[in-house]
Amino acid sequence: MIKGFKIFKNAISADDRRLLVHDLRLAVERAPLYRSYTPSGQPLSVRTTSMGRYGWYSDAAGYRYVTRHPNGTKWPAIPAPLLNLWGLLVSTDRAPDSCLLNYYSGTAKMGLHRDNDEVDFSWPVLSISLGDDALFRVGGMARGDATQSVWLSSGDVVVMGGDARRAYHGIDRIKFGTSRLLAHGGRINLTLRVAK
DNA sequence: GAGTACCG
DNA sequence: GGAT
Secondary structure, eight states: OOTTEEEETTOSOHHHHHHHHHHHHHHHHHSOOBOOBOTTSOBOSSEEEEEESOEEEEETTEEEEESBOTTSSBOOOOOHHHHHHHHHHTOSSSOOSEEEEEEEOTTOOEEEEOOOOOSOTTSOEEEEEEESEEEEEEOOSSTTSOOEEEEEOTTOEEEEOGGGGGSOEEEEEEETTSOOSSTTOOEEEEEEEOOO
């Protein structure tokens, strides 16, 4: 596995997961899930929203961070438990300014890509899995490099720093119905970042 | 011409 | 590995 890639299995307790989902439900009421598009016009299979000063957005104009939801409102605040987790696992010098929420239905996936739209790659990305199990694939610095796969489950936390911050990664598939955390099933992935 | 959050 |  790439250096700088850390998995914390079961890092969030079952109680805290439920509290977190409650916070996220409030955020999604104000900033509903929407679909992003690749620059070539293909819709992503995940549905997305964000919290924090910046949200990740993409359409024909490309991948970027924006300060407002497509509905014109500012993104909701990042819930305090997530900021605390960042302080514990990443840094207390600076808080993240973006938390991307991707919802995976039973058939959603995420192709191999690199998080490439941030200003300073020295800040790690912190990723949280909630709900159904997901098959996570990690490669190297080049698209054709060998990859490894690992199953992530609800409450797992991944930190990608150092070399791993620039590594290709994606989600091959979800194992629908493996968790009862989310009322309608599926998976939520949260990624905390310093975007700008 | 580079790089790929899509597809096959 | 494309087509964009």
